Amino acid sequence: RNKRKTDLNYKLTDNLRNRVRKTLNGKSKSKNTLKLLGCSVDFLKKHIESQFEPGMSWENYGFDGWHMDHIVPCASFDLSDPEQQQKCFNYTNLQPLWAKDNISKSAKLDWVKS
Template sequence: MDIKSTAEKLNREWKGRFAEIRRGIISRLSPQGRIEREKWLLRQQRKEARRALRGRQPTYSVYAIKGSQARIASHLRTRLYLATRGGYRMKRRQHRKPGLIVRNLGCTTEEFIRYISSLFKPGMSWSDRGEWHLDHIRPIASFDLTDPKQVAEACHYTNIRPLWAKENFSRPKPRRAKADILGKCPRTYK
């Protein structure tokens, strides 16, 4: 063996030894050092196993538990919100692309904004958008959102009004009345 390869071999051994000393493993030769090393290796294996599983573990979203009705309702609310403010991607492109919600509104986005503005209560404006909500007069939960006709009816601009957030939160939750409105069994999820 030449000097260079011997030096590299010793450096690798000592690097490993110093790393073990830093981790609190005193010596590989002593019984206590072996026990500490085995514990450390076991912790490392568990950590790696957790990392490997992290990407593959099943995650259950609220929508998967509640069903497709809640998922569709959430998408409708989000799309309506984005339609009124132009959408973050649409603003970047400097043009507005009419999507499903805009088509179901029954009017253009500009007409919808004028319509909502005409229904403003005293003190409401577009600058204080967070203090008031776009409220569905007939709750979304009362529609069968798997039927395209009912989706269009739920999203129609005449079913939407501006309402102060405080008023909106004080209204009874639509899910409580869902069974009465639809004439079906009460929901099984919470």
């Protein structure tokens, strides 16, 4: 909680991730979020599904299943810049990744799945 108060980039990243998560879960369809993603929710879901590995489904999206990974990590962008927000959260920078792999990847650009 303190990090959200003291680290602007962390707060922005958290807020933007929450917007995308709510959109995917059908809890929000903000025009701004769709602009950020660069596509419709249906298109994003199909794009992500086309990259599913065996065992991945929307039912196991989240904490213990798979995560929405940013291919180029959020930490590589200046999220106070709206143009960089759009690059970071564009559907072309998103992929499904098993939770353990995403945690292992962290903010690395040169990560290779084992």
